[in-house]
Amino acid sequence: MVTPAENTYIDGFVTREKQKKLNLKNTTEHPRNPPAEFKLKVLRRCFENGESIKLVSEETGYSRVSIYLWRKRYLQGGVFSLMNTKNIKPEKLPDTDRKIPSEEIESFRKQIYELQFEVDILKETINVLKKRPRRRLERPEEQGEGSGDRRHEREVPATSPASKDEATKE
Helix, strand or coil: CCCHHHEEEECCEEEECCCCCCCCCCCCCCCCCCCHHHHHHHHHHHHHCCCCHHHHHHHHCCCHHHHHHHHHHHHHHCHHHHCCCCCCCCCCCCCCCCCCCHHHHHHHHHHHHHHHHHHHHHHHHHHHHHHCCCEEECCHHHCCCCCCCCCCCCEEECCCHHHHHHHHHC
């Protein structure tokens, strides 16, 4: 419902008063892309404390659309999504000119060699196990999960169908 204080009547037409124009200047006090902490404070004021979004918008100098956009991003991705990649200033990298002692380098090389040796042994073991024929148990009823006592089982080497035919002929 529109109140008479918000409208101006001119010759039968109702016109709204012009909205207060926001002062959108890119200064240090009002950056174009504010930091995530600032956005979070604004969101708390609006959605936790219950302050009017219009009032907070006018006080901070950011539009209501921006505040709703920040809220949407916050709900989708948390505080991390409020961060601006545009405001991240490159920091100086740690000093990489530090010389690593040659003993430490040799120690690392030795570790790498030993670990690579272990990996090679494991790979070779896997290849051997893949090529090895499987062995069958003589009593199939004991193949499932039973008592767990397999002392009485006797392994019988797997044979091909051709070798079975030769065994039956003899």
